[in-house]
Amino acid sequence: MSWHNTPIALMAKALAAKEVSSKELTQYFLDRIEAGKQWNAYLDVNAHLSLEESNKADQLISSGKAGKLTGIPVAHKDVFVTRGWKSTAASKILAGYQSPFDATVVANLGIPDENNPHGAGMVCLGKTNMDEFAMGSSNENSAYGPVLNPWNSAHVAGGSSGGSAAAVAAGLAPIATGSDTGGSIRQPAAFCGLTGIKPSYGRVSRYGMIAYASSLDQAGPMGKTAEDCALLLSAMSSHDPRDSTSLADSGEDYGRYLNQNWKEGNSDSAKPLEGLRVGLPKEFFAEGLASDVAKSVNEAAKLLENLGASLVEVSLPKTKLSIPVYYVLAPAEASSNLSRFDGVRYGYRANEYRDLNDMYAKSRTEGFGAEVKRRIMIGTYVLCHGYYDAYYLQAQKIRRIIAADFQAAFNQCDVILGPVAPDVAWRLGEKSKDPVQMYLEDIYTLSTNLAGLPAMSIPCGFNGNNLPIGMQLIGNYFSEARLLQVAHQYQQASDWHLRPASEVA
Amino acid sequence: MKLDDVQRIAHLSRLELNQAEAEAVLPQLQAIFSLVEEMQAVDTTGLEPLAHPILFLRDLAQPMRVDQVTESDHRAENMQSAPAKHDGYFLVPKVIE
Numbered sequence: 001m002s003w004h005n006t007p008i009a010l011m012a013k014a015l016a017a018k019e020v021s022s023k024e025l026t027q028y029f030l031d032r033i034e035a036g037k038q039w040n041a042y043l044d045v046n047a048h049l050s051l052e053e054s055n056k057a058d059q060l061i062s063s064g065k066a067g068k069l070t071g072i073p074v075a076h077k078d079v080f081v082t083r084g085w086k087s088t089a090a091s092k093i094l095a096g097y098q099s100p101f102d103a104t105v106v107a108n109l110g111i112p113d114e115n116n117p118h119g120a121g122m123v124c125l126g127k128t129n130m131d132e133f134a135m136g137s138s139n140e141n142s143a144y145g146p147v148l149n150p151w152n153s154a155h156v157a158g159g160s161s162g163g164s165a166a167a168v169a170a171g172l173a174p175i176a177t178g179s180d181t182g183g184s185i186r187q188p189a190a191f192c193g194l195t196g197i198k199p200s201y202g203r204v205s206r207y208g209m210i211a212y213a214s215s216l217d218q219a220g221p222m223g224k225t226a227e228d229c230a231l232l233l234s235a236m237s238s239h240d241p242r243d244s245t246s247l248a249d250s251g252e253d254y255g256r257y258l259n260q261n262w263k264e265g266n267s268d269s270a271k272p273l274e275g276l277r278v279g280l281p282k283e284f285f286a287e288g289l290a291s292d293v294a295k296s297v298n299e300a301a302k303l304l305e306n307l308g309a310s311l312v313e314v315s316l317p318k319t320k321l322s323i324p325v326y327y328v329l330a331p332a333e334a335s336s337n338l339s340r341f342d343g344v345r346y347g348y349r350a351n352e353y354r355d356l357n358d359m360y361a362k363s364r365t366e367g368f369g370a371e372v373k374r375r376i377m378i379g380t381y382v383l384c385h386g387y388y389d390a391y392y393l394q395a396q397k398i399r400r401i402i403a404a405d406f407q408a409a410f411n412q413c414d415v416i417l418g419p420v421a422p423d424v425a426w427r428l429g430e431k432s433k434d435p436v437q438m439y440l441e442d443i444y445t446l447s448t449n450l451a452g453l454p455a456m457s458i459p460c461g462f463n464g465n466n467l468p469i470g471m472q473l474i475g476n477y478f479s480e481a482r483l484l485q486v487a488h489q490y491q492q493a494s495d496w497h498l499r500p501a502s503e504v505a
Numbered sequence: 506m507k508l509d510d511v512q513r514i515a516h517l518s519r520l521e522l523n524q525a526e527a528e529a530v531l532p533q534l535q536a537i538f539s540l541v542e543e544m545q546a547v548d549t550t551g552l553e554p555l556a557h558p559i560l561f562l563r564d565l566a567q568p569m570r571v572d573q574v575t576e577s578d579h580r581a582e583n584m585q586s587a588p589a590k591h592d593g594y595f596l597v598p599k600v601i602e
Binding site: 097098100101200201202215239241244245247248318320321323324325327328335339342343344345346347348349353354355356357359360361362364365368373374376377378380381382384390391393394395396397398399400401403434435436439450451452477 | 506510511514515516517518519520521522530533534536537540541542543544545547549552553554555556557558559561562567568570571579582583585586587588589595597598599600
C-alpha cells in the first residue's frame with residue numbers, strides 16, 4: 001500500500017477499519033524519511049519517540065477512544081516547540097534547544113493525556129526544516145542547509161515552511177503544520193504542488209510558536225487536499241487562554257461545507273458553485289506575473305466558472321505597496337521579538353567575551369544568520385526616534401488602507417482568486433544574493449497577512465518544466481470553511497493536486 | 506543611510522559588524538529603504554495606524570483570561586537549556602565590580 005499517496009481522510013478510514021495500525025503507518029513514514037534524506041526536509045527525527053506515540057494511538061483506537069485523526073502521523077514545522085524533539089526555528093542560536101512545554105498546536109494535535117485531554121491523538125514524525133525564524137521565501141536561510149524541491153532538486157522548495165512542503169510532496173509525511181507570516185504556508189505549498197491554508201488571524205493559537213512578527217504570524221495545515229487541510233485545521237484551531245490574540249470562538253468543523261453546493265437549495269450537481277462570485281484583482285495579473293502562471297490561474301478561473309461561479313474584476317490598489325509595508329512592520333516586530341535571544345536563559349552563548357554587553361553582541365552575532373540580522377537591523381532602524389513616524393506609523397496607516405481595500409473588494413465578490421507567487425520555484429541560489437529581489441516574490445501573499453484574512457494555496461497546473469503552479473483563494477474574515485468548500489469542489493473537478501512529485505520514488 | 510548608520514543600528518541591535526560586513530550590508534539596506542520610500546507617496550492624513558488585524562474588526566471583543574494562578578513551579582525544566590547556571594540561577598559575567 002502506498003500510504004504516502006493516501007490522503008489522511010482515507011488513512012483515517014483505514015485506521016478505523018483496522019486495516020492498518022498507527023505503528024505500521026508511523027514505521028512506514030519513518031522508513032521513507034530515512035530513505036529520503038536528500039531533500040533535507042527534516043531537522044530532527046526521533047523514531048523511538050514517534051513509535052511510542054503510535055503505540056499510545058493504537059491503544060486509543062483499540063479501546064474505542066479514538067478521534068478522527070488518532071494514529072495519523074504528522075510533521076511539525078520547527079517553529080512549533082515540541083517536547084522530546086529539538087526546537088530550533090532552523091537557527092544556530094537555538095541549536096539543540098529542548099522545550100520544556102508543547103506549543104498549543106502540537107498539544108492540540110498530539111496524544112491526549114491528563115494535562116492535554118483534548119489531544120487529537122496524532123503521531124509526531126519530527127520537525128521540519130524552514131527559513132531561520134521563518135524569515136525567507138526559499139528555505140535557503142536555514143542554518144541547517146536549504147530544502148530541495150521534490151519536483152526538481154535543483155530548485156528551491158519555497159519558504160519559509162519549505163521543509164513541511166517538501167516532506168509532504170516527497171511522501172515523508174502525510175500532512176504537516178506550517179506557519180505563515182507573509183506567505184510561508186501558501187508559497188511553499190504552491191512550489192511543491194500542495195494545498196495549504198493560512199486561517200484568519202487569531203484562529204490558531206500562537207502559544208509556543210516561536211515568534212517572528214506577532215501581528216502577522218498564523219499557523220495552518222499543508223497537505224494533499226482541501227479535505228485533509230480541513231481535517232487538520234479543525235483539530236489545530238481552538239481558543240487558547242495562553243494567547244491573548246486567540247479568538248474566543250475559534251474551533252469549528254472547517255469541513256462542514258465541503259460536499260455542499262455553494263447556494264442553499266441548489267441541487268444541480270454539475271454546477272455546485274452556482275451563486276459564487278469570484279473576484280479577480282487586476283493588480284494580481286499585472287506586469288511581473290509569469291505568463292504560464294497567468295495561464296494556469298486563468299484556466300482555474302474558467303473551471304470555477306464551469307462549475308457555476310461568476311467572475312468579476314476587482315481592485316486591490318495597494319498590492320505593490322504591501323511589500324514595503326510588510327518589510328517595515330515585520331522586521332520592526334522581529335527586532336523586538338528576537339531581543340530575547342541574549343545567551344542568558346537559553347540558546348547559544350559565545351565562547352569568548354569581555355563583559356555582559358559583549359556577551360549579548362557576540363552571542364547574537366555568532367548565533368543569527370545573515371537574513372535574520374538584516375531584518376533585526378531594518379526593524380531597529382524604523383523604530384528609531386526620528387524615523388518611527390515616517391516608517392513604522394506610515395506603514396501601519398497604509399496597513400489600514402490595505403485592510404479596507406479588501407472589504408471594498410468583498411462587496412463585489414465572495415472569494416478573491418489570483419496567483420500565489422509571480423513564478424514557479426526558482427533555482428537554488430538564483431535570488432539569494434539580492435534580498436530585495438526575494439522580497440518582491442512575496443507580492444501576492446503579503447496583503448492578506450497585513451489584513452489578517454484567510455487565504456489558501458491550491459495546485460492548478462504546471463509550467464513547461466513540470467514545476468507546480470499554485471492559485472490563491474482569499475476569503476473574508478472567518479470564511480475558512482467556505483474557502484475550503486470552493487477548493488474541495490475545484491479538486492473534485494481537477495487532478496493537479498493528485499500528481500506525484502517527479503523525483504519521488 | 507550611511508555606513509555610520511549601519512554601525513549605529515547594529516550596535517542598538519546588539520550585533521557586531523566588522524568594516525567589510527558593514528560595507529556589504531549597506532547597499533542591501535539602501536536598496537530595501539529605497540523600496541520603503543515608496544510609502545511616502547501615500548496620503549494617510551487622518552488615518553489611525555493599524556497595529557493589529559483584530560483592531561480592524563471593532564466588534565470583536567477579546568476575552569480576558571481569569572486572573573488566577575494556573576502554572577506550578579517549572580524552574581528546573583525552564584533552566585535546562587541555560588548556557589550557564591549555578592544553584593538555580595542563570596550565570597552571566599560580573600556586572601557590578
